[in-house]
Amino acid sequence: MAVESRAETERQHPVSPVAADVRLDRVTKNFDDVTAVDDVSLEIERGSFFALLGPSGCGKTTTLRMIGGFEEPNAGTIYLGEEPVTGKPPYKRDVNTVFQSYALFPHLSIFENVGFGLRRRGVRGADVRGRVTEILRLVGLSGMEKRKPRQLSGGQQQRVALARALVNRPRVLLLDEPLGALDLKLRKQMQLEMKAIQHDIGITFVHVTHDQEEAMTMADRIAIMNGGRIEQLGTPGELYEHPQTAFVAGFLGISNLLPGTVSAMDAVRLDDGTTVKVPQEALRGRSGRVAVGVRPEKIRLGHGEENRLSGHLLETAYVGVATQYVLDTRAGNISVYVQNSEPGAQQAVTGEISWSPDSTFVVDSMEGAEAE
């Protein structure tokens, strides 16, 4: 798929020379005595699909609303392209929003909903008709022009909301949990459709979600937010393979995190005494207490790889594509996923597991900061 290859390209060139469409410079937002967004700086490349991902209350929606102009930061500056837009009302910003509730105007037809922004900008008559018809075709809603929003299904309303924003050809499209109200199957379908639409029209999308799978599926780059700050920013692959904090490791997929102490340039001594090899760059000059991480699917049963642990089997769970084993080792509980590549190929578990140093990552010690 075209989408896939684009993400690949970006993974190989994480630093792109393309200009930023959205730039946040040390932005802070307080609500009474709560700091919702805490000194966040961020650049979003032109034409990219960018996701703000995090649990509720992490500041992602507030960040989006500040870009849209619905909230003003207490400190810092927001730029759209080169232009600082802080202090400008929403209607003077070249961005459009797809709201979580869709916010379709119930008293207007689908045609008038979609044409609303065009009319406010002084587009008239046949031009409005042409552009509305074209965008409704793009989202697959041709022929629905005369209906009222309440006569459409949830998925159709979602498309109208998307069309109503896109028809204005904004510099940036903001999406606030746009798929949250849809059922799982429709959500999966819309994820791919929205990604394809974004690819076709090339407008920068900034997407807020708490669903890590959705962010990974759709976004070129993801900023993971926690407590009003960006924990880590990168491509889905970078974040998954090389999480830099325990929070990121725990929020994206499942991680085994084992506490230990740095014992060499490329080794960590776990609390049970086992020494684990890690890539030197993963340590990033850390010393003292750290946590060593490895993804469950990167661990093998048996002694084939360099980093080894042993324990006894606690649980086995068949999850279709894989079988999950949970082992109790002296370094901590460890989950292992073994792909069910052949029928009936469940392996005998000896209690020995191993993984490659290359699959190992290191995060700051998570004492008292266990991720969700």
Added chain:
Amino acid sequence: MGFFHRHRGLTPYLLLAPGMLFLAVFFLVPLGFLAYQSLETGSIDFGYHFTWAWGNYWDAIRHYRGHFVRSFEYAGIATVLALVFSYPVAYWIAFRGGRWKNLLLLFIVAPFFVTYLIRTLAWQTILSDNGLVVRILRDIHVLGSGGRLLATATAVVAGITYNFLPFMALPLYVSLEQIDHSLIEAAEDLYASKWKAFLRVTLPLSMPGVVAGTLLTFIPAAGDFINAQLLGSPTNHMIGNVIESKYKELLDYPAAASMSFVLMAIILVLVLAYARAVGTEKLTG
């Protein structure tokens, strides 16, 4: 119990029955009696007789056209004023009231804890010739040295406006309160200024409240007589005053009854025309 199970289709009608019975006894029967009365002739001394006296209607319109016109004029002005005063208040409570919403609504309803008559009498005091309002208006030369407020059309319209304000404010509040704020944000997001967002989104969505409020104010205001009686002079009398005096002082029942029917008919026509103009969809939301 068995009966209800066997005739489940009857249940809604049985539930409706008490209300329908009440309406039949206390609305339809008196209305029929009133219609009968309106076609009688005679006098209180010699008794009234049913004679199909359609002339009563003609007389009502011919002799009291001025009172009818004045009634709808005052009621119309009062309705517009009530709308103009209530809308910002209802808007402010609905959108900015926050946790004070219920208290502020209570303030709007508070006058209802005092009876209509007493409230209007209080206005008599407020607008009286040696009252503070008149003195101030004279001092700043809005009124001449002998100018008055009491016994003027201004006082009557002010009284009606004040007395029916809650009937306007409450439906307005309800319809404004229901508006999803993200719709207004969406309008601003789609390049509508605050004023345009109000005109294109908030105002149309509050129309059910506007329609309900104007009807609840206009209809009783057109038939009102208390305000004209207590705050106006005979030159400000409305059709309600005439009906009241025909009934209670002159005991001319046929004239009073026929005038009542003319008033009802005009109101019905006006309301239907209004509903047609704004669209029936807005009446029901």
